[in-house]
Amino acid sequence: MFLQIGRLGHMSAQPLDSAEHRSGALLDHLARRMRLRSESVLAPLGLRPRHLVALTVLRAGGDTGQQALATILEMDSTNIVGLLNELEAKQLIERRRSPEDRRRHVVELTKDGAKRLSEAECALASAEDEVLGALDHAERETLYELLSRAATGTSINCAETICVTNDACRCRDAC
Amino acid sequence: MFLQIGRLGHMSAQPLDSAEHRSGALLDHLARRMRLRSESVLAPLGLRPRHLVALTVLRAGGDTGQQALATILEMDSTNIVGLLNELEAKQLIERRRSPEDRRRHVVELTKDGAKRLSEAECALASAEDEVLGALDHAERETLYELLSRAATGTSINCAETICVTNDACRCRDAC
DNA sequence: GGAATCGTCTGTGCTGCATCAACCATTTAT
DNA sequence: ATAAATGGTTGATGCAGCACAGACGATTCC
Numbered sequence: 001m002f003l004q005i006g007r008l009g010h011m012s013a014q015p016l017d018s019a020e021h022r023s024g025a026l027l028d029h030l031a032r033r034m035r036l037r038s039e040s041v042l043a044p045l046g047l048r049p050r051h052l053v054a055l056t057v058l059r060a061g062g063d064t065g066q067q068a069l070a071t072i073l074e075m076d077s078t079n080i081v082g083l084l085n086e087l088e089a090k091q092l093i094e095r096r097r098s099p100e101d102r103r104r105h106v107v108e109l110t111k112d113g114a115k116r117l118s119e120a121e122c123a124l125a126s127a128e129d130e131v132l133g134a135l136d137h138a139e140r141e142t143l144y145e146l147l148s149r150a151a152t153g154t155s156i157n158c159a160e161t162i163c164v165t166n167d168a169c170r171c172r173d174a175c
Numbered sequence: 176m177f178l179q180i181g182r183l184g185h186m187s188a189q190p191l192d193s194a195e196h197r198s199g200a201l202l203d204h205l206a207r208r209m210r211l212r213s214e215s216v217l218a219p220l221g222l223r224p225r226h227l228v229a230l231t232v233l234r235a236g237g238d239t240g241q242q243a244l245a246t247i248l249e250m251d252s253t254n255i256v257g258l259l260n261e262l263e264a265k266q267l268i269e270r271r272r273s274p275e276d277r278r279r280h281v282v283e284l285t286k287d288g289a290k291r292l293s294e295a296e297c298a299l300a301s302a303e304d305e306v307l308g309a310l311d312h313a314e315r316e317t318l319y320e321l322l323s324r325a326a327t328g329t330s331i332n333c334a335e336t337i338c339v340t341n342d343a344c345r346c347r348d349a350c
Numbered sequence: 351g352g353a354a355t356c357g358t359c360t361g362t363g364c365t366g367c368a369t370c371a372a373c374c375a376t377t378t379a380t
Numbered sequence: 381a382t383a384a385a386t387g388g389t390t391g392a393t394g395c396a397g398c399a400c401a402g403a404c405g406a407t408t409c410c
Binding site: 134 | 231
């Protein structure tokens with residue numbers, strides 16, 4: 001901190017690039033705190049945090065080949081198989097062979113899957129309250145929107161997926 | 176999603192609570208992506224992601240007993256010891272006995288530690304570019320500020336720690 | 351003096367995950 | 381048509397993060 005001030009020196013009022021503001025460690029820290037709480041909350045629903053991540057990605061991304069899924073989640077394909085097996089056994093997802101390329105399995109969220117995901121998210125309210133307690137509602141919504149955009153890499157889904165259901169959503173400005 | 180619309184029914188224009196917007200899974204997802212990239216970038220510096228988290232917390236929190244650290248990081252005390260041993264061996268932190276309660280070890284970031292942390296954060300620029308590529312500079316700064324506030328649990332440090340060095344920081348509105 | 355607290359060290363075991371190897375179904379190239 | 385490449389599946393192996401438990405020294409509080 002003082003280092004930075006020292007470097008700025010004669011121009012301490014300028015918004016100079018703030019190179020040290022890396023979110024990585026904070027992301028890691030908060031994700032851990034959230035995950036620890038999520039585990040116990042999710043257990044009764046037969047889910048674990050990683051399932052939620054996969055379901056969330058599937059909801060956002062639409063139909064996805066599972067190799068593409070491996071890329072998005074940055075997991076090894078072989079581990080994707082096991083993960084999807086668990087989700088398919090609970091009928092939260094479906095694997096269909098792609099009509100275009102029948103080698104490919106297209107993974108899709110089932111109606112049950114979407115419902116279960118929704119339930120899980122509701123159940124996580126208290127966990128989020130503990131971890132994000134320092135942020136008010138609008139700030140959390142901003143956070144969600146930023147994370148969501150970063151995760152999908154595009155803002156295409158934003159208008160359709162988010163804004164329809166929430167009049168206060170800030171993403172209209174951003175979109 | 177449709178469930179919520181159904182629930183809203185006659186008042187679909189109201190900004191009702193958006194219960195499904197949970198950040199947990201997104202946090203998890205992005206933290207993972209960031210961590211995978213961080214590992215290789217940090218290795219030459221002799222650090223691992225968890226070290227960075229600890230150093231970041233220490234920088235933000237000032238002098239901290241290591242039991243308090245265990246609480247903040249939500250790690251077992253015994254694992255904290257090992258983590259701190261590694262950092263102390265590299266002289267990035269110091270353990271001093273607290274003058275008030277000499278049972279307690281107060282953990283403090285050394286000058287070298289602050290410097291190394293700063294270097295690491297610079298080195299992580301490209302990793303962050305990949306993961307947060309969908310966000311522009313101002314959005315990343317907003318994200319950092321939100322995560323930072325959530326992590327420290329208070330907004331006390333905000334004015335001192337962040338805003339002095341960055342004129343464009345949005346936290347003035349929030350503070 | 352005795353009990354409780356903070357930190358340290360050691361060992362044990364579970365879990366997540368990467369990696370390797372072998373295999374089937376399907377598509378693409380020759 | 382045959383061979384090669386691709387997507388997916390399965391099983392085995394090994395490492396690392398981490399929780400947990402037990403024992404110990406140092407210090408404080410009653």
